[in-house]
Amino acid sequence: MKYVWVDGKLIPEKEAVIPILTHALHYGTSVFEGIRAYWSSDSNNLYIFRARDHYTRFHNSAKIMGIKINYSIDELIKATVELLKANEVHENVYIRPITFVSASTVNLDIRNLDTSTAIIAIPFGHYLEPKGVRAKVVSWLRVHNSMFPMKAKVGGIYVNSVIALLDAKVSGFDEAILLNRDGYVAEGSGENIFIVKDGVLYTPPTYDSILEGITRDTVITIARDLGLTVIEKRITREELYTADEVFFTGTAAEVTPVVNIDGRVIGNGEPGPITLKVRSYYIDAVHGKVSKYMSWLTPVY
Ligand code: PY5
Numbered sequence: 217m218k219y220v221w222v223d224g225k226l227i228p229e230k231e232a233v234i235p236i237l238t239h240a241l242h243y244g245t246s247v248f249e250g251i252r253a254y255w256s257s258d259s260n261n262l263y264i265f266r267a268r269d270h271y272t273r274f275h276n277s278a279k280i281m282g283i284k285i286n287y288s289i290d291e292l293i294k295a296t297v298e299l300l301k302a303n304e305v306h307e308n309v310y311i312r313p314i315t316f317v318s319a320s321t322v323n324l325d326i327r328n329l330d331t332s333t334a335i336i337a338i339p340f341g342h343y344l345e346p347k348g349v350r351a352k353v354v355s356w357l358r359v360h361n362s363m364f365p366m367k368a369k370v371g372g373i374y375v376n377s378v379i380a381l382l383d384a385k386v387s388g389f390d391e392a393i394l395l396n397r398d399g400y401v402a403e404g405s406g407e408n409i410f411i412v413k414d415g416v417l418y419t420p421p422t423y424d425s426i427l428e429g430i431t432r433d434t435v436i437t438i439a440r441d442l443g444l445t446v447i448e449k450r451i452t453r454e455e456l457y458t459a460d461e462v463f464f465t466g467t468a469a470e471v472t473p474v475v476n477i478d479g480r481v482i483g484n485g486e487p488g489p490i491t492l493k494v495r496s497y498y499i500d501a502v503h504g505k506v507s508k509y510m511s512w513l514t515p516v517y
Contacts, residue, residue, distance in 0.1 A: 244372020
């Protein structure tokens with residue numbers, strides 16, 4: 217896109233470059249978010265989905281990591297709206313806010329080091345195949361909460377996701393599923409996971425070394441509003457194999473069916489009815505078609 221927002225200013229994307237010694241490049245000292253904005257042709261408007269919740273998590277990630285964000289949640293929401301307006305966005309986009317330790321130093325002590333905040337908008341379609349993906353339970357484990365607080369969305373921690381996804385991809389699968397240190401299902405490389413068994417939805421609890429996903433929360437809310445039961449509990453690998461349906465949730469992944477895990481066909485190998493129903497409500501909600509979920513949306517125009 218033409219403009220990016222950097223430390224309070226809209227500048228051409230080509231000018232938004234960082235020096236080679238930038239701390240975050242070497243040590244992963246950044247916190248970030250992934251937000252989507254959806255174009256609604258019905259209302260001729262662009263809606264940012266759950267902006268306040270994303271920027272609240274952004275601030276919490278920074279607080280946990282000891283990184284200072286120089287902008288309030290309200291300022292960041294306003295900046296995002298300005299960015300989308302400046303780029304005259306009339307399509308679905310992915311928004312990537314990032315705050316990183318911008319000082320040029322090899323010192324690990326980040327106290328008193330400068331940080332920069334940027335917001336970038338990227339045209340975005342599907343992240344994962346909406347017809348369904350084949351996943352592999354990889355041998356790399358999810359970083360455990362005792363090693364790093366996994367509620368924090370911190371740049372450096374994503375090497376765990378990258379190596380897990382690499383394992384799945386080179387083995388011919390579409391996505392990785394990571395177990396936690398205790399051997400229970402944690403999440404995908406960039407998604408939370410749900411299973412459906414006998415009409416009930418199950419998802420790992422937030423203390424099981426997962427990112428507390430905003431789409432996860434959205435899906436729990438939608439499913440309960442649809443009269444479905446959702447239970448947060450530890451999930452075993454065999455429960456994955458024998459589930460009626462499995463799906464991933466995430467800002468990028470939205471609601472993506474998982475139709476095969478480790479070569480085992482899930483259900484009948486097609487996206488399941490509950491997955492499709494939840495996805496359909498999710499897609500309606502993000503496009504501003506469900507009045508009770510309108511408070512999740514920030515209109516840009
Ligand atoms: N778990 C992990 C490890 C994630 O990276 C993500 C989001 C989620 C769960 C889902 O969180 P949410 O529902 O709040 O998005 N992943 C990013 C995303 O924007 C980056 C993916 C490349 O979807």
